Amino acid sequence: xxxVTLLGAWPSPFVYRVIWALKLKGVDYEYVEExxxxxxxERLLKYNPVHKMVPVLVHAxxxxxxxAVILEYxxxxxxxxxxxxxxxxxxxLARFWTKFGEDKNPALFGFLRTEGEQQVKATKExxxxxxxxxxxxxxxxxxxxxxxxxxxxxxxxxxxxxxxxWSEITGVTLIEAESFPRLHAWIQRFxxxxxxxxxxxxxxxxxxxxxxRRATFLALAKS
Amino acid sequence: MTLTEMAxxxxxxxxxxxxxxxxxxxxxxxKVKGIRYEYVEExxxxxxxLLLTFNPIHKKVPVLVHNxxxxxxxxxxxxxxxxxxxxxxxxxxxxxxxxxxxxFWASYxxxxxxxxxxxxxxxxxxxxxxxxxxxxxxxxxxxxxKGLFPDGIPSVHEYSKNVTLLDLVILAHxxxxxxxxxxxxxxxxxxxxTPLVVSCITALIEIPAVKxxxxxxxxxxxxxxxxxxxxxxxxxx
Numbered sequence: 001x002x003x004v005t006l007l008g009a010w011p012s013p014f015v016y017r018v019i020w021a022l023k024l025k026g027v028d029y030e031y032v033e034e035x036x037x038x039x040x041x042e043r044l045l046k047y048n049p050v051h052k053m054v055p056v057l058v059h060a061x062x063x064x065x066x067x068a069v070i071l072e073y074x075x076x077x078x079x080x081x082x083x084x085x086x087x088x089x090x091x092x093l094a095r096f097w098t099k100f101g102e103d104k105n106p107a108l109f110g111f112l113r114t115e116g117e118q119q120v121k122a123t124k125e126x127x128x129x130x131x132x133x134x135x136x137x138x139x140x141x142x143x144x145x146x147x148x149x150x151x152x153x154x155x156x157x158x159x160x161x162x163x164x165x166w167s168e169i170t171g172v173t174l175i176e177a178e179s180f181p182r183l184h185a186w187i188q189r190f191x192x193x194x195x196x197x198x199x200x201x202x203x204x205x206x207x208x209x210x211x212x213r214r215a216t217f218l219a220l221a222k223s
Numbered sequence: 224m225t226l227t228e229m230a231x232x233x234x235x236x237x238x239x240x241x242x243x244x245x246x247x248x249x250x251x252x253x254k255v256k257g258i259r260y261e262y263v264e265e266x267x268x269x270x271x272x273l274l275l276t277f278n279p280i281h282k283k284v285p286v287l288v289h290n291x292x293x294x295x296x297x298x299x300x301x302x303x304x305x306x307x308x309x310x311x312x313x314x315x316x317x318x319x320x321x322x323x324x325x326x327f328w329a330s331y332x333x334x335x336x337x338x339x340x341x342x343x344x345x346x347x348x349x350x351x352x353x354x355x356x357x358x359x360x361x362x363x364x365x366x367x368x369k370g371l372f373p374d375g376i377p378s379v380h381e382y383s384k385n386v387t388l389l390d391l392v393i394l395a396h397x398x399x400x401x402x403x404x405x406x407x408x409x410x411x412x413x414x415x416x417t418p419l420v421v422s423c424i425t426a427l428i429e430i431p432a433v434k435x436x437x438x439x440x441x442x443x444x445x446x447x448x449x450x451x452x453x454x455x456x457x458x459x460x
Contacts, residue, residue, distance in 0.1 A: 027391055050331065050363050064323045067299055072326060076319040088306040095299040100280070 002060035004029040011201035012157035101155035235260035256311035344388035344454035368419035376422040402443035
């Protein structure tokens, strides 16, 4: 089989999305850590000249950038354990929610990057999007993908792990069990799913990393 | 099932506004694949109850309704169209790598489009900055097209059988380039700096179904002038 390489940066949720997809499908790959904050490699700039970001998947020497595009490529190249249903309407829904995640993630991350009144506003905005996710995205389903983990679950997977860490750092809880019972239950299911459970970044290392990132964001905002 | 019921079952409705390139993307896909559809023009200042029912989350156009079910987000709609109707060209080719490149650049067009809108909405230094941004992004797009078409854009005849989702997206945003030039007094694309983008548009508009969907130049010019004036007015208000 041709070589599969993933250029990533710990603990990026965008990168983990791709890692989960590869692991769920049992695809062997080589992982290469990029220093995207301070020292992007020649290799990264060559493989993703447009955005200069991770994740980048390189398969048989050919690079693919943008996590949503990478997930579709993985789905088509390794069809086992599908991330999308067969029917076109079901696929359109999965893709809609994936795009929703891409567009709304900045609003959801907002509370990590702000403080005071701005943080209150960011938290409220984030919860508005979560309300839509809770009622219309997830609804009464076990996973966004139905009975099995699908593409939209991978898009929102960061809510199941990164959010806790950010809550601990900021003291802000976006998803309370009483206000978002379905999302709360989904979070437990997602992070307990065997393949996912073994593939989560170390919590205490994340605490250190994001405390640092938050300090940087706040300093930048003040300057 | 009666013939009428069958026809109703396959009914396709597109909710849109004639000025939106995102709606145009979907229109072009329906047209090149020869799909019959009903078009409903929406007034975005006075959205219809049906639009709000079919797209309660974003309340935007385009919305495609097929068999009574709504699909939203232009690129999601086009992939749905490609998977559901096998007539006309296959908008995403078989090869997964080519598909990934087409999806990447189609998605990138949103950023190019946002920069183009800034050029229309600004003057002076702000506009200079926006023009520079568009120029850089279009240069990257041109390089992307070079990767997809190393031997140049094929002849119209060959091309019409191989039209892809990316071609339609490019046309949707750049098809009005003459009107843009007239209103702005500058070229965002031209055959010297962006030959592949221009060849792509030129080849596509020769396809009859595409030609008939183009908006008349005067109409687009009038709209762009109005849009620009309004934007400049609110900027200084």
